[in-house]
Amino acid sequence: MVAGSNPAAPTRLKYMKENPIIIIGGGLQGLATANALIDRGEEVLVLERSSGVATQTSFANAGMLTPSQAAPWNSMADIVSILSGIGKKDSPMLLKLDQVPSLFFWGLRFLFNSSKSKYRSNTENICKLAQHSLELTKQIREKYGFDYDHSTVGTMKIFRDESSFHKASKEVKRLSDLGLTFRVLTNQEVVEQEPLLRDVSNKISGGIIFPDDETGDAYKFCKELETAIREKGGRIHVNTEVKKILFNKKKVNSVITNRVELKASRVILTSGSWTSSLLKNTRLNLPVKPVKGYSLTLDTSFLSDAPKMPIIDEGIHTAFTPLGYSLRVAGTAEFAGFNDNIHKKRIDYLYKTLESIYPSIAANLDLDKGALWYGFRPMSPDGMPYIGPTKLSGLYINTGHGHSGWTLAMGSADVLADLMIKKQPKIEVNPFLASRAV
Numbered sequence: 174m175v176a177g178s179n180p181a182a183p184t185r186l187k188y189m190k191e192n193p194i195i196i197i198g199g200g201l202q203g204l205a206t207a208n209a210l211i212d213r214g215e216e217v218l219v220l221e222r223s224s225g226v227a228t229q230t231s232f233a234n235a236g237m238l239t240p241s242q243a244a245p246w247n248s249m250a251d252i253v254s255i256l257s258g259i260g261k262k263d264s265p266m267l268l269k270l271d272q273v274p275s276l277f278f279w280g281l282r283f284l285f286n287s288s289k290s291k292y293r294s295n296t297e298n299i300c301k302l303a304q305h306s307l308e309l310t311k312q313i314r315e316k317y318g319f320d321y322d323h324s325t326v327g328t329m330k331i332f333r334d335e336s337s338f339h340k341a342s343k344e345v346k347r348l349s350d351l352g353l354t355f356r357v358l359t360n361q362e363v364v365e366q367e368p369l370l371r372d373v374s375n376k377i378s379g380g381i382i383f384p385d386d387e388t389g390d391a392y393k394f395c396k397e398l399e400t401a402i403r404e405k406g407g408r409i410h411v412n413t414e415v416k417k418i419l420f421n422k423k424k425v426n427s428v429i430t431n432r433v434e435l436k437a438s439r440v441i442l443t444s445g446s447w448t449s450s451l452l453k454n455t456r457l458n459l460p461v462k463p464v465k466g467y468s469l470t471l472d473t474s475f476l477s478d479a480p481k482m483p484i485i486d487e488g489i490h491t492a493f494t495p496l497g498y499s500l501r502v503a504g505t506a507e508f509a510g511f512n513d514n515i516h517k518k519r520i521d522y523l524y525k526t527l528e529s530i531y532p533s534i535a536a537n538l539d540l541d542k543g544a545l546w547y548g549f550r551p552m553s554p555d556g557m558p559y560i561g562p563t564k565l566s567g568l569y570i571n572t573g574h575g576h577s578g579w580t581l582a583m584g585s586a587d588v589l590a591d592l593m594i595k596k597q598p599k600i601e602v603n604p605f606l607a608s609r610a611v
């Protein structure tokens with residue numbers, strides 16, 4: 174149809190301008206969702222309470238885009254690690270005793286999803302979403318020439334004990350049925366992939382390389398996405414905190430911010446770990462809990478030889494990611510609520526892990542000059558995000574991506590945008606639907 178030949182079109186355009194889809198939260202999920210909706214001809218308004226986009230959990234994560242790491246944290250090994258970390262500030266996974274009551278029902282669901290069959294099917298679902306997501310991340314990078322210190326050399330997982338190496342090598346074969354490519358490596362082959370590991374080769378049992386994984390700086394990606402969204406006519410208001418969403422007969426009516434009340438008929442919650450607080454005046458009970466993690470970003474520009482291969486040290490839940498002229502060490506998981514304290518023991522833990530993998534580099538880097546950061550992973554009890562409409566008309570959700578929110582962002586947004594325009598999403602969506610909780 175020729176533009177303008179539909180007499181109703183200008184009216185719809187005016188309606189859309191006056192009634193944009195309101196997206197609450199300008200992190201990875203909010204921006205990816207805004208972009209996906211604009212590309213489907215929708216008008217969007219992102220409301221972000223911070224002074225800029227992606228200043229919270231999407232700021233300095235480990236930078237891994239890894240369908241290979243689709244497994245949720247419900248494995249028996251993880252549960253043992255969480256339980257053995259009760260009260261221990263230097264363990265990779267810490268559960269604070271005072272959080273146990275508030276985590277009780279969430280914890281029951283978490284345990285329910287740790288059965289072998291649930292764990293397997295959840296892993297497969299997340300893997301499919303992650304592959305779709307990575308493909309869309311590549312597409313947008315190529316389309317707009319996004320620059321975010323990305324690398325396409327893949328990622329390598331290393332193991333420090335024989336039994337976890339053998340177990341992982343067996344497990345990963347299942348994912349090859351989903352099209353995941355990988356190669357199991359001896360410790361010598363691990364060193365061939367990343368020669369700087371030679372100092373510790375005798376402590377490594379083996380590794381697995383995933384050539385299709387990518388890495389990149391999530392914050393830089395978000396800034397590129399912000400520019401693209403604004404250029405396409407999307408609006409992003411920072412310093413705008415949503416205080417409440419008002420409903421009329423179970424239908425979204427308006428959004429009250431620290432500045433104004435905005436009429437709204439469609440609202441999307443992409444507010445990460447803070448999403449539940451926006452549902453307090455509803456009967457919806459979204460089981461998303463904050464799981465705190467830290468990162469330390471170190472300047473490596475002056476080193477003659479810096480690491481090139483992104484590495485995941487599975488046993489200690491730590492990632493080592495070269496990003497441009499820096500190296501980011503990220504990991505640890507604290508089930509400690511919204512706790513803004515920076516525990517020295519957690520930082521010491523990151524230092525120690527760096528020393529244990531790259532001793533010569535750690536000796537040359539000024540660890541005290543590293544940029545320290547923490548964020549709150551929005552974690553669902555089954556490890557899968559909540560995407561789609563809720564029981565309240567006009568209210569949608571895209572959150573709960575836990576430790577994989579960078580990997581899953583573009584795919585989750587694509588799924589939600591398709592659902593909202595009543596188009597069949599490109600992957601099976603049932604496992605992710607928000608209606609399984611709200």
Ligand SMILES: Cc1cc2nc3c(=O)[nH]c(=O)nc-3n(C[C@H](O)[C@H](O)[C@H](O)COP(=O)(O)OP(=O)(O)OC[C@H]3O[C@@H](n4cnc5c(N)ncnc54)[C@H](O)[C@@H]3O)c2cc1C
Nearest residue numbers: 198200201202222231234235237415445466577578579580
């Ligand atoms: C240490 C660490 C390492 C990680 N590593 C990886 C990795 O390697 N790969 C990977 O895939 N994922 C990783 N993650 C996970 C990933 O970073 C998160 O899943 C992702 O950033 C979540 O994005 P989000 O948009 O849901 O949340 P956020 O980025 O937190 O965005 C939510 C936004 O909502 C805003 N907001 C909240 N309430 C309101 C309100 N009332 N009004 C207005 N705005 C509001 C907040 O200010 C915030 O900006 C890691 C996380 C951590 C902590």
